[in-house]
Amino acid sequence: MSVFPKQMDTWQETVAVVQQYRDNSLDIDPxxxxxxxxxxSNVSEIPRKFLSAIELDITETPPExxxxxxxxxxxxxxxxTQAFLRRAALAQRLTNCLTELLPRRALARAKELDDHLSQHGKPIGPLHGLPVSIKEQIxxxxxxxxxxYVSWVDNVPRHSAYLIDLLETAGAVIHARTTQPQLIMHLECASNLYGTTVNPFNxxxxxxxxxxxEGALxxxxxxxxxxxxxIGGSVRSPAANCGVWALRPTTGRVPMLGIDEDYIGQEAIRAVAGPMSTSFEGLRSFMRAVLRGRKPELKEPGLIPLGWRDDEAKSHFWSEExxxxxxxxxMWDDGVVKPHPPVQRALRExxxxxxxxxxxxxxxWEPYHHDQAWSIAASLYFPDGGxxxxxxxxxxxxxxxxxSRWIVKDNPFCKELGMHDLWDWTAKREQYRIKYASRWLETATGDDxxxxxxxxxxxxLCPAGPGAAPPLENSKYWGYLAQWNVLDYPAAVFPVTTVDKGADKKDQSYRPRNEQDxxxxxxxEPERYTDAPVGLQLxxxxxxxxxxxxxxxxxxSRIxxxxRKAT
Amino acid sequence: MSVFPKQMDTWQETVAVVQQYRDNSLDIDPxxxxxxxxxxSNVSEIPRKFLSAIELDITETPPExxxxxxxxxxxxxxxxTQAFLRRAALAQRLTNCLTELLPRRALARAKELDDHLSQHGKPIGPLHGLPVSIKEQIxxxxxxxxxxYVSWVDNVPRHSAYLIDLLETAGAVIHARTTQPQLIMHLECASNLYGTTVNPFNxxxxxxxxxxxEGALxxxxxxxxxxxxxIGGSVRSPAANCGVWALRPTTGRVPMLGIDEDYIGQEAIRAVAGPMSTSFEGLRSFMRAVLRGRKPELKEPGLIPLGWRDDEAKSHFWSEExxxxxxxxxMWDDGVVKPHPPVQRALRExxxxxxxxxxxxxxxWEPYHHDQAWSIAASLYFPDGGxxxxxxxxxxxxxxxxxSRWIVKDNPFCKELGMHDLWDWTAKREQYRIKYASRWLETATGDDxxxxxxxxxxxxLCPAGPGAAPPLENSKYWGYLAQWNVLDYPAAVFPVTTVDKGADKKDQSYRPRNEQDxxxxxxxEPERYTDAPVGLQLxxxxxxxxxxxxxxxxxxSRIxxxxRKAT
Structure with a gap:
């Protein structure tokens, strides 16, 4: 067992200890x-060279x-588990995406599950035996x-998040912990502790x-x-940038007990946990495993007791039958920042x-003052001004x-709010939600x-960002993502295409609407985005x-x- | 049409104008x-002397x-409608319970509904034709x-609360508006504008x-x-005190759009609208009419899309079949203030x-630190210190x-909070909810x-207060009611018995636990509470x-x- 990291005399020494702890965790066999x-620049094909055929076969099979x-x-x-552990260790070397690999814990659990299956002849739950990675924060x-935070490296909690318990009792094998940026509030992934996670395609x-x-892994x-x-795009931005799938659920659906406990009581805008996957079914398997028949609201009273309503989705919402x-x-454009040509093309296609x-x-769909939604989000993210x-x-x-500096110090909406200011911004949020609901109602064609x-x-259907994955340190427009956090709308991101230098020419005649635009x-510039995936959002x-x-x-299931690329 | 009240030179003159407006509204025929x-002292039998047999028959019929x-x-x-209008006007004379009677509006609507029924052969909705009274605030x-507030008498909104629209489209006839206390934050009912509403039984x-x-009416x-x-007992206290039925629903069930709009954004503890009725079925009729198949969440996105789950209540919760x-x-006692003998007897019986x-x-059921719940409620009611x-x-x-002075100025928890204080109290509320949920989980006898x-x-099952209706200006213990607002638990109050001088002797040997107790x-003293109803809470x-x-x-349906009194 590795010795846990500890604070050292300088932050740089602490970082070294933490990275050593991470590197030690990668020691897998073979x-x-x-x-x-x-x-x-594009490392996406490298795993083929370093893994066995069986490992490749397993890890390239969709989770369902x-x-x-x-x-x-x-x-x-x-x-x-062994196959995913090796591939995750490789992903760490290629993109710097892990804070810790969990080979011993994962293999021990996997063994228990194998034993369970052979003893009982049936799986322990709907995620039986599947390796699942988690963001460090969980x-x-x-x-x-x-x-x-360098200042937090001594913290070793004694209990897992309730979500982890639910996943594990459903049969998940937690095998890797993944990176997040400083403050956990960039649409990128760099911290002093772990450095920068880069895009595997570029x-x-x-x-x-x-x-x-998670996106890179x-x-x-x-x-x-x-x-x-x-809370502002944090599962959707990496999914869109890395060509995978993600769901930001509505607040109060997925358990948050034991996650971000320091933020309990700050309710004006809240982070939600959500699944990311290599396939659509991965998202749904997660939601079903955590919610269907599990009644997490009994333990976490802030959750809405909706279970998981597959039937309702089918029978009440729309029906082929x-x-x-x-x-x-x-929504082709949010009216604030025009999406880059690859995103426009993805939507068109x-x-x-x-x-x-x-x-x-x-x-x-006509957007409704999305700049106003951003002013609300940006004011409520750090109500104490950081x-x-x-x-x-x-x-x-x-x-x-x-x-970090950009979102806190250079953000004109980030300031210390008084209690009345907090009420005012929360009221603006609520009024904006009511307005947006009425926009949606206006699309009705009749009454029952x-x-x-x-x-x-x-x-x-709309963009998942104003472009494909931005060059490092340039993710400065959150509007296409944070919009739905302000409204608390569920939003899924999925892969649609890849930047195509030929098709996605820059519009040199475009006259920007504002500074952000x-x-x-x-x-x-098309060349900067070589091989970058393009996702969209539903x-x-x-x-x-x-x-x-x-x-x-x-x-x-139909497209x-x-x-496919037009060839 | 009466001329609306206006601000006069002094508040006393304004009050006179407002009361004249109210009195003018009582001008009904005959x-x-x-x-x-x-x-x-007990006016409950007086209506029998002043109403016709038909009017008595109608008004004493349960709403269902x-x-x-x-x-x-x-x-x-x-x-x-005519029968209830006359009886409501009489109730005003007897207890001072109205701010306005609505004879013209109500009779015009009643006529429309009668015409609808004769034209279409079916009712317009589940509340077709039923007079419904509303608290002035709605x-x-x-x-x-x-x-x-005297300072608000000029305010004439142009739109009704969404709840009113839902009730009216379900067929309700709004016939009377009822009194509420100054600040709408007493468990009593006195204001400078309208004076004091008294208990009809004493x-x-x-x-x-x-x-x-509403209670008196x-x-x-x-x-x-x-x-x-x-928000702290306001439908349940009058129901318990007046021997009628009430439900405080969970927040986010019953529409609040257009009610208390000045409080939008203040979300740590929120007021909810709820039904009060002369019968159990009155409560359920209201909830079904407003929620079943109506989808109010489409217009008010803060509502939880649960509809009204009669079936689930039967099939998932408990079942005779x-x-x-x-x-x-x-819960015999909340551990803070011991209920008076009539409440103890009501529970026992x-x-x-x-x-x-x-x-x-x-x-x-063992209470869990109910004094702590009160500190949370009392801190969050007036986060700006009033x-x-x-x-x-x-x-x-x-x-x-x-x-008013008591709940704001003499309340040790009522002080101006900074934003971090507000977070802290909201966190305490959330942690208390989690603790209480785990208490409930501890009653489990197995797992599925x-x-x-x-x-x-x-x-x-628990008391609805520390005694029957208190003598005027003595309602100073909210714990049995506000407890469930802090937890956001639904709570119904219903009539159980009446204070009985013979049975409900004072326990002279009791040694109080604390100042409130x-x-x-x-x-x-039994004599002070002559004829007072006693309600309990579920x-x-x-x-x-x-x-x-x-x-x-x-x-x-079984008791x-x-x-019945043991005779």
Whole structure:
């Protein structure tokens, strides 16, 4: 067992100890060897060279198929876990995405599960034997929990987050812990403790954040299902940047007990835990495993007792059988920052494909003052003006990183609020939610016998950001993501295409609308984004998480995602 | 049409104008005459002398039977409305419970509904034709809305609360608006604008509050269904004090859009609207009419999309058919203030009756630091230390009433909080909720196949206050009610017995535990409480509103409530 990191005399020495602890955790058997020191910009194909055929086969199987094979005993959890451990260790070398690998803990649990299956002849739960990676922030008992702060490296909680308990009793094998940025509030992934996690498809781009370690790890298939958190895009940005799938659930659906306990009581805008995966079914498996029939609200009274309503999603929301159509509102642009050409093309191509399939109706969606939503989010993220964060950084002497400085110190909305200011911003948030709901109501085409509007748009399709993964230290527009946190709408991100130098020319004649738009426009040169994946976002009304996934299931079962390249 | 009240030179003149406006509204046809100036202490039988046999018959019919007769056309809404209008006007003379009677508005609507029924042969909705009274605070379009502040008498909103729209489209006829105390934060009902509403059974006692006008009006059967609001007991205190039924729903169930709009953004503890009625079915009719199939969450995104789950209450919570039992935890005493002898007896007698019926299991429930819950409530009610209230009172010069002073100025927890203090108290609230949930989990007797605890207590039975209706200006212990607001548990109050001088002797040997307990003990002398009703409370876990009503339905269909007197 490794000795836990401890504070040293200087923050730099502490960092060295923490990184040594991480590196020690990578010591797996058989060891990885021969990894070149000079890596190409795109490392996504490297795992093929260092893993066995069996390991490749396992790790490239989608999680839903792994679960079938694990449940039937066709694959042992030990074999699956071992394969993902090795691939995760490799992903760490390639993108710097881990804070800790958990080989002993994971293999011991995998063994127990294999024994359970052979003894009882049936799996322990719906995630039986599947390796699951978690963002560092998600409390794991008896492992250090530092929230990316050098000053926290001594913290070793004794209890896991309730979500971990639920995942483990469902059969998950927690095998890796992943990186997050300083303050856990960048749409990138750099900290003084662990350095920078890069995009596996192009190392000059970010993997996204704050669950950026998950994004890189999943893209490299060092995990098939991961858990991140999202208060302004933190599971969706890395999913979009890394070409994987993610869901930001509505607040109060997924248990948060034991996660971010220092923030309990700060309720105006809240982080939520959500799944990230290499497949659509990974997202739904997570939500079903945690919510269906589990009644987590009995232990965590802040949760909404909705269970998981697959049936309702099917019968009440839209139905092929009844001839109802999936009505998709398309938001091409949020009216604040125009998306880069690859994102515009991704939307165009997907909409064209959607128009070709039965059962879909496409309508345009006009954004409603998305700049106002950002002012609300940005005011409520740090209502003490960043005083807590300042104190934590000062405690160790570690420096502010550029994107921390940007979101706290250069953010005109980040200031210490009085209690009445906090009320005012919370009221603005609530009024904005009411306005947006009425926008949605305006899409109704009729009423039922009780006066309930019918024929409304079911889901919104929109960008997941103003471009593909930005070059490092340039993720400065949160609007396409934080928008849905302000509204508390569930939002899924999924892979659609890849930046194409030929197709995605810069519009040299474009005249930016404002400073943010100009910054984003300047950023774009097709060559900078070589090989970058492009994701899009599907958004539902508050609590309609099931509907978002049902709609995404409908779409992805009819249209191959990512889209095939026109060749 | 009456001319709306306006601010006058002095607050006393303004009060006179407002009371004249109220009195003008009472001008109904045929007029009430011959009401004695000197009223007895108990006015509950007086309506019998001043109303016709038909009016008495209508107004003494429980709302569920009225709804049947209105739906079939056996009774016209005009006839029913006319009868309740006259009885409500009488109730005003007897207890001072109205801020405004609405004869023209109500009769016009009743006529429309009668026409609808004769044209279409079916009712417009589940509340077709039923008069419904509302607390003044619940916004009614084009009628003055003063929140009991002299300084607000000029305020005439243009839109009704969304709840009013839902009630009216369900067929309700809004016929009367009822009193509330200054600040709407006493468990009594006195304001400078309207004076004091008294208890119809004993005029030296309070009708309760803050929905105290509803309590008195319903007790006198000037309404069969009313709507109040509750942040610390405000529908339950008047129901208990006046011998009627009430439900405080969980937050986020009943629409609040357009009610208390000045408080939007203050979310740590929130007022909820809830029904009060002369019968159990009145409560359930209200909840079904507002929630079942209505989807109010489409317009008000802060609502939880649970609809109204009658089926779930039956099938998931307990079931006679399956041999499951209704498991009632009995909290005899909250450990802070011992209830008076009539409340102790009410609990004893009801528990004895419950033990006699099949399908009920009784367990004792140990309270968990209810004094701590009060410190949380009392800190979060006025997080600005009452500055808003001070300003509103100062604007007109009206004086602070004693119970306003008590809850704001003499309340050691009422102080201006900084933002971090607000977070801390909100965190304490959340931690308390988690603790209480774990208390409830400890009552489990097993687990199901997914690890969900089974056999837990379904509902708690407990006092609705530390005594029957207190003598005026003595309602100073909120613990039995505010406890459930802190936890956000649904709680119903129902009538059980009446104070009995012979049976309810004072325990002269009792040694109080603390100052509040001593105050309450001192207050009790059986003679002071002559004829006072005694209610009890049934409480469920957060969001289990359906279960609370299903349990109360089970109980009240097997045990006549109030209990028959042993003779």
């Amino acid at each position: 060891p990885l060897s021969g990894i070149p020191l000079n890596l190409p 198929h792994l679960l079938e094979k694990l449940a039937s005993g066709e694959l042992s959890s030990v074999a699956v 409390t794991l008992a008896d492992h250090p929990l530092n929230y990316s 190392c000059s781009l970010t993997s996204g954040g704050s669950s950026g370690g 999943l893209a490299l298939k060092g995990s098939a299902l991961g858990v991140g958190t999202d 009844k001839g109802w159509r999936l009505k998709i509102g398309v 997907l909409v064209e494909a959607l128009k070709e399939i039965d059962g879909v109706e496409i309508r345009d 005083a807590d964060e300042e104190r934590e950084l000062r405690a160790s002497g570690e420096p502010w990183l550029p994107l 016998e009780r006066g309930v509007p019918t024929g409304m748009v079911d889901v919104l 100009a910054f984003n426009h300047e950023l774009y 958004v539902g009304r508050i609590y309609e998480d099931e509907k978002v996934l049902a709609a995404l299931d409908f779409i992805s 191959q995602l990512p889209l | 007029p009430l005459s011959g009401i004695p100036l000197n009223l007895p 039977h009225l709804l049947e007769k209105l739906a079939s056309g056996e009774l016209s809404s005009v006839a029913v 916004t009614l379009a084009d009628h003055p809305l003063n929140y009991s 005029c030296s006692l309070t009708s309760g509050g803050s929905s105290g006008g 319903l007790a006198l059967k000037g309404s069969a269904l009313g709507v109040g609001t509750d 399956k041999g499951w039992r209704l498991k009632i935890g009995v 009801l528990v004895e009756a419950l033990k006699e019926i099949d399908g009920v299991e009784i367990r004792d 500055a808003d209230e001070e300003r509103e009172l100062r604007a007109s010069g009206e004086p602070w009433l004693p119970l 196949e997914r690890g969900v605890p089974t056999g837990m207590v379904d509902v708690l 001593a105050f309450n003990h001192e207050l009790y 409480v469920g876990r957060i969001y289990e509103d359906e279960k609370v009503l299903a349990a109360l339905d089970f109980i009240s 006549q409530l109030p209990l």
